[in-house]
Amino acid sequence: MPADRMLPTPEAEELIALTRDIARNELAPRAAPAEEDAAFPREMFRLLGRSGLLGLPYPEDCGGGGQPYEVYLQVLEEIASVWASVAVGVSVHTLSCFPLSAYGTEEQRKRLPELLAGDLLGGYALSEAHAGSDAGALSTRAVRDADRYLVTGTKTWITHGGEADFYTLFARTSDEGGRGISCFLVDGRLDGLTFGPPERKMGLNGSTTAQLHFDRAPVPADRRIADEGQGFPIALAALDSGRLGIAACAVGLAQGALDRAVTYATGREQFGRPIIANQGLAFLLADMAAAVESARATYLDAARRKDRGLPFARQASIAKLVATDAAMKVTIDAVQVLGGYGYTRDFPVERYMREAKVMQIFEGTNQIQRMVIGRHLAKDAAP
Incomplete structure (x- = not known):
C-alpha cells in the first residue's frame, strides 16, 4: 500500500517510481539480515549513487539532481519505508554536503561533483x-x-x-x-x-x-x-535542512509499519473474518493512517517553504517533532496489531519500533525542537 503522492512534475514521478523499484528489489531483501549482523550497507549507497539519488537537492551543474526539497524528501521517505538505516545515511550525506554547497568559495565548490557522484560518502x-x-x-x-x-x-x-x-x-x-x-x-x-x-x-x-x-x-x-x-550559524542552517530529512525518514518508517499492519490485518482471520473487520482494530489502523498522512503534510509544508526561499526553521522543527513522535506511536501500534508475532523478529515491525525511538533523539531532541519552536513564537510575537 504505497503512499499516495501528489508530485510536482513527471520527472518527480519517475524518480519515485525508480526509488520504489530499488527499495522493493534491492533494499528490502537485504535489510533484515544486515540489521541483524550490524553490517554497514556501503554497496547500497553506491547503488543509490549510481542511480542519481545521493545528491538530489543540489544543483545539476554541481553534480546534483537539481530537485526541490519537496521531491528529495519523498524519495528519502520511500527508502525509509523499507530500510531506515539507508535512508538516514542518505540524509546525513546530504547534510554533510550542505556547508560546502551553501558557504564554500567558488574554488572549494569545484569539489562538489566528486562528493555528489555517488562513490563517496x-x-x-x-x-x-x-x-x-x-x-x-x-x-x-x-x-x-x-x-x-x-x-x-x-x-x-x-x-x-x-x-x-x-x-x-x-x-x-x-x-x-x-x-x-x-x-x-x-x-x-x-x-x-x-x-x-x-x-x-x-x-x-x-x-x-x-x-x-x-x-x-x-x-x-x-x-x-x-x-x-x-x-555555528553554518551548523544551525544545516540542521534546519537535516531536520526535514529526519522527518521524512520518520514518516517513511511509519508508513512501512502501517503497510505491514494493514497487510497482516486483512490476511489474518479470527472468528471467521479478517481482523480488520473488528471496529477496535479498524479504528486503531485509521488513527495510524491519519498520523502518517498528517506528518507527511507537515514536512511537505516546511519543504515547500524552503524551496520558495521562505523562512522555514520553525516549520522544520515542527515537522521533526510531529513526524518522529508519530513514528514512535505508529510503530508501537503496529506491533500491537500483529500481537505476539509483532514481538518477534520474524516480522519487521519490532525493528521499526526500535528504530523509531532514535528519530526523537538525533538532529536535536524533540525537547530541543519544542524550545526552538517556543523561541520562534516569542520572537514573532515581539512588537
Whole structure:
C-alpha cells in the first residue's frame, strides 16, 4: 500500500517510481539480515549513487539532481519505508554536503561533483560527549599552524564514523563561545584521525555510529569553509535542512509499519473474518493512517517553504517533532496489531519500533525542537 503522492512534475514521478523499484528489489531483501549482523550497507549507497539519488537537492551543474526539497524528501521517505538505516545515511550525506554547497568559495565548490557522484560518502561531525544539545559548547579545537590547522578533540555519535570518505567538522578556533566555532571539510583518512568502536545501539544497527578522535590532525587551511568563527550559524542552517530529512525518514518508517499492519490485518482471520473487520482494530489502523498522512503534510509544508526561499526553521522543527513522535506511536501500534508475532523478529515491525525511538533523539531532541519552536513564537510575537 504505497503512499499516495501528489508530485510536482513527471520527472518527480519517475524518480519515485525508480526509488520504489530499488527499495522493493534491492533494499528490502537485504535489510533484515544486515540489521541483524550490524553490517554497514556501503554497496547500497553506491547503488543509490549510481542511480542519481545521493545528491538530489543540489544543483545539476554541481553534480546534483537539481530537485526541490519537496521531491528529495519523498524519495528519502520511500527508502525509509523499507530500510531506515539507508535512508538516514542518505540524509546525513546530504547534510554533510550542505556547508560546502551553501558557504564554500567558488574554488572549494569545484569539489562538489566528486562528493555528489555517488562513490563517496559523507559524515557530519558536530556532537561531542558534553556538547550534544548545546552545540555551542563544543571543545574540539583547531589551532592555526602556518597553512594548516591542527585539530585535537573527540566527536561522538557520528553517523558513518569510520566509514565516511569525508566529514564536515566543526571545531573551536577561539574561546568566544558560539562565535568561536569554525567549519572544515576533512578527509576521512586524515593523519591523526582514529575511530572508536561502533556504538551498540537499540536500532539502526546497519548505520555505523562511532567516535572520531583527532590528535593534532593536520587540516589544510583551504579546507576551512567560510571565515573563522562562522561555523555555528553554518551548523544551525544545516540542521534546519537535516531536520526535514529526519522527518521524512520518520514518516517513511511509519508508513512501512502501517503497510505491514494493514497487510497482516486483512490476511489474518479470527472468528471467521479478517481482523480488520473488528471496529477496535479498524479504528486503531485509521488513527495510524491519519498520523502518517498528517506528518507527511507537515514536512511537505516546511519543504515547500524552503524551496520558495521562505523562512522555514520553525516549520522544520515542527515537522521533526510531529513526524518522529508519530513514528514512535505508529510503530508501537503496529506491533500491537500483529500481537505476539509483532514481538518477534520474524516480522519487521519490532525493528521499526526500535528504530523509531532514535528519530526523537538525533538532529536535536524533540525537547530541543519544542524550545526552538517556543523561541520562534516569542520572537514573532515581539512588537
